[in-house]
Amino acid sequence: MTEFASGTLTGKNLHLSFGHNHVLRGIDLHVEKGTTASVIGPSGSGKSTLLRVMNRLIEPDQGDILLDGRSVLKDNPDELRQRIGMVFQQFNLFPHKTVVDNVSLALRKLRKLPQEQARAEALEQLDLVGLKHKADARPANLSGGQQQRVAIARALAMKPEVMFFDEATSALDPELVKGVLALMTDLAKGGMTMVVVTHEMGFSRNVSDTVTFMDAGVVVESGPPQQIFSEPRTDRLKDFLSDVL
Amino acid sequence: MDLLDQLADTFFNWEEMAKVIPALLMVGLPNTLILAIASGILGSLLGLGLAMMGISRNAGARWVARIYTDIFRGLPAILVILVIGIGLSPIAREITGSRNPYPLGILALTLVAAAYIGEIFRSGIQSVEKGQLEASRALGFSYGSSMRLVVVPQGIRRVLPALVNQFISLLKDSSLVFMLGLAASDREIFRIGNDAMANTGNLSPLVAAGVLYLILTVPLTHFVNYIDHRLRTGKPEKKEPDELAAPIGKGAQA
Numbered sequence: 085m086t087e088f089a090s091g092t093l094t095g096k097n098l099h100l101s102f103g104h105n106h107v108l109r110g111i112d113l114h115v116e117k118g119t120t121a122s123v124i125g126p127s128g129s130g131k132s133t134l135l136r137v138m139n140r141l142i143e144p145d146q147g148d149i150l151l152d153g154r155s156v157l158k159d160n161p162d163e164l165r166q167r168i169g170m171v172f173q174q175f176n177l178f179p180h181k182t183v184v185d186n187v188s189l190a191l192r193k194l195r196k197l198p199q200e201q202a203r204a205e206a207l208e209q210l211d212l213v214g215l216k217h218k219a220d221a222r223p224a225n226l227s228g229g230q231q232q233r234v235a236i237a238r239a240l241a242m243k244p245e246v247m248f249f250d251e252a253t254s255a256l257d258p259e260l261v262k263g264v265l266a267l268m269t270d271l272a273k274g275g276m277t278m279v280v281v282t283h284e285m286g287f288s289r290n291v292s293d294t295v296t297f298m299d300a301g302v303v304v305e306s307g308p309p310q311q312i313f314s315e316p317r318t319d320r321l322k323d324f325l326s327d328v329l
Numbered sequence: 330m331d332l333l334d335q336l337a338d339t340f341f342n343w344e345e346m347a348k349v350i351p352a353l354l355m356v357g358l359p360n361t362l363i364l365a366i367a368s369g370i371l372g373s374l375l376g377l378g379l380a381m382m383g384i385s386r387n388a389g390a391r392w393v394a395r396i397y398t399d400i401f402r403g404l405p406a407i408l409v410i411l412v413i414g415i416g417l418s419p420i421a422r423e424i425t426g427s428r429n430p431y432p433l434g435i436l437a438l439t440l441v442a443a444a445y446i447g448e449i450f451r452s453g454i455q456s457v458e459k460g461q462l463e464a465s466r467a468l469g470f471s472y473g474s475s476m477r478l479v480v481v482p483q484g485i486r487r488v489l490p491a492l493v494n495q496f497i498s499l500l501k502d503s504s505l506v507f508m509l510g511l512a513a514s515d516r517e518i519f520r521i522g523n524d525a526m527a528n529t530g531n532l533s534p535l536v537a538a539g540v541l542y543l544i545l546t547v548p549l550t551h552f553v554n555y556i557d558h559r560l561r562t563g564k565p566e567k568k569e570p571d572e573l574a575a576p577i578g579k580g581a582q583a
Contacts (some may be wrong), residue, residue, distance in 0.1 A: 141466060176464035180483050189470045193478065235464075242468065316514030 090277040091152045091167070091245030092117040098147035100130075107133050108144070109301040113279070115294075117152075120278040122288040122309075126324060127300035131281040135248045135299070138279070139168040150171050151245065166194060168241030172184030173251040175231040177223035177238070184210065184219035187238045195242070209237040213267060225279050232265060240271075247271065249280040265319070284327055289313050339500050342533040349525040349534040361545075364503035364517060368438035375439060376446030381476070382473070383451045394447065401444035406437075407505045413437040414509040431515060434506035435449035442499055449491045454484035462562055490557040495551075497546050518542060 091116045100108040107130045115121040123131045136142045138149055140161040148155050156164050176234060177186050187206035191197045197205065210216045213233040217228075223231055232252060239247060249268060253261045269291050272278055282288055288295055289309045296306040297320075305312060305321050316322045382394035401409065414433045457480050465475035485492075496561050504519035511520055522538025 139467060141463060162466075162469050162471050165467055168467075170464075170467040172460060172464060172467075174458075174460050176458075176460040178461065178464070178479055178483075180486060189478065190470070192468050193474065238468070 088118075088271075088274060088276045089117045089243060089245055090106070090275055092150075093138065093168075093242065093246045093279070094148075094150040094278060095150045096132070096150070098134070098137055098149070099145045100133060100137055100142065100207075101145055102130035107301050108137060110147070111298070111301075112192055113138070113228055113296060113303070115277055117277055118275040119293040120272040120276075120280060120291060121294045121296060122282055122292035122294045123298060124282065124285070124288055124324075125304075126327075128300045130234045130301045131298055132250050135170070135250050135281055139165050139170060139214055139248060141165070166190075166242055167244055168248060169242060169250040171232070171235050171239055171250065171252045173254050175223070175228070175255070177231055179223050182220050182222060183215065183226070183234050185208045186223065186234060187241050188198045190242050206237075206241055209241045210234070212240070213237045227260060228250075228256045229263045230259075232256065232264050236264075236267060236271075246277045249278065249282065251281055251283065253282070253284060285313070285325075285329070296322065299324070301329060333497045339532050340536050342531050344523070345529055345531045345533040346537040349521060349537055352420050352516075352521050352525075353518060354401075356514060356516055357421060357521040357538070358541065359520075360515060360517040361500065361503050364435060364438060364506060365496065365499045367435045368442055368503070371435065371439040372442030372446050372499070373492070375443035377450055377481075378453055379443060379447030380450035380575055383447065384454060398444045398447055402448070404441075406441050406502050407508065409441050410434060410437040410505050411508055413440070414506070429515065430506065430509035430511060430524050434503075434509055436501060438502060438506070441502070442495060444494065445498075449488045449495065450484065453486075453488035453491075454481055456487055457483045489559065489560065493549055493553045493556070494530075497549050499543065500545055 093113075094170055095111055095113040096113040098108050098113075099106075104125055106125060111134055113121065113123070113134065123134065123153055125131055133142065137144045140149070140156075143243065144157075150251060151164070151167065178181075178189070181189065184203060184206045187209055188197075188202040191202035192199065195202075207216055210219055213236055215230055215233055215237070218230065218234075223234065226234065236252075252268065253264050256264060261284070264283070265287050268278070268280065268287070272291050280287070284325075292309055294306060295309050295312040297304050299320050304318055305316065311319070313325065316325055332419050343581050379394045379397060382390040383398075385391055397411075413436055414430055417433055417436075418428075418430070422428060425432060454476075461483065462472075465479040466472070470478065503517055506517065507520040507523065511517075516524065516543050518538050522535040525534030526532055
């Protein structure tokens with residue numbers, strides 16, 4: 085893997101409500117440069133919403149977001165999102181564009197690279213995820229695992245400082261999960277700053293540097309994987325782990 | 330068999346048809362195509378604007394689009410054509426210096442078509458999964474760019490069959506501009522058939538006009554079916570197994 089221009093990301097006291105539904109109730113999350121934080125918890129606990137708040141797809145009601153120690157809440161949110169790559173459960177590739185155009189679109193339109201150069205950089209990214217030979221295929225003709233690797237290449241092409249993964253393997257057939265997890269592991273080892281919302285406890289335990297357990301919009305426990313998985317302190321985390329492990 | 334002969338003469342008098350065919354093809358066909366294509370293009374542009382307003386976060390814009398659509402979808406096309414064509418003709422004459430009713434005919438057809446096309450576009454755009462907009466915005470595209478580059482192109486693709494149907498409608502409705510009184514060289518297909526019928530008292534010229542409409546519309550309806558089928562099933566292409574995952578899958582089986 086190439087080297088990454090990773091950054092340090094901090095969410096402070098983040099709150100968000102949809103009407104009466106208080107989804108995030110004062111979340112703190114700190115991801116040190118070059119490390120991987122995984123976020124685990126039952127569905128509906130606000131994990132995916134937390135990612136969307138931290139790249140301002142949804143604006144928080146309260147709290148602060150810092151990238152490399154500087155608050156980004158006053159910045160243009162579109163510029164912030166260029167610095168944070170995001171990978172989705174449902175891949176969300178653009179079905180009307182070829183694989184290479186999916187990857188090069190933002191390079192051409194946002195980084196304003198000329199067509200040739202954008203394609204060359206996109207092919208380079210596709211090569212990193214092992215799919216250069218699929219450059220001119222349509223996403224619909226790829227397997228789920230291949231689509232997700234293209235989605236990762238698309239996010240990486242913008243040279244983000246942080247990568248978000250929102251249950252990136254949950255929609256995949258079991259035999260395709262490992263290929264995507266292996267790629268995510270490579271990124272983590274390559275020094276990318278990552279926030280990984282996941283149900284893959286193996287990945288959370290073995291690859292991440294810190295684990296955050298969320299339930300009902302609050303951080304119940306967080307710490308190194310060893311502590312979270314081997315010495316859980318709260319009943320809620322113990323219950324959760326006994327349900328999923 | 331007098332009666333049958335009489336019927337055959339009324340509808341299929343080849344001589345009368347032959348007389349009207351040159352005018353149908355040289356004058357009527359181009360004029361019908363001009364009316365339908367011009368109002369089709371303008372109606373699509375206006376319709377796209379209406380669709381964007383219809384899904385806008387601005388309540389005022391949504392209301393304007395709603396009211397416009399209700400009015401122009403709720404009125405008979407012939408009424409709109411008459412009201413616009415006659416009501417605005419003094420202004421049009423002032424501006425263009427010509428008595429040609431085509432600009433106003435096209436305007437009226439456009440206004441009506443836009444109401445339908447706007448609804449077609451809106452339903453197509455709203456059918457695009459929310460994740461597409463989210464993925465585009467997560468890359469750093471603005472709302473406008475995301476709509477333009479990602480969401481709207483997919484939405485339009487999905488409603489191509491409905492759009493072609495709308496164009497077929499326009500081809501037929503273009504006949505209504507005859508109400509505005511056309512000079513000989515401005516007549517479209519229907520008017521030419523109608524005039525010949527009035528002059529000869531024989532229906533065959535109108536039948537010939539009808540056949541010409543069918544020559545235009547029937548291939549289009551089959552084209553709709555073709556693209557509809559194509560959009561539904563996609564181009565068949567061979568899928569390859571995920572080659573990174575394949576060895577893992579085999580390992581798991583062993």
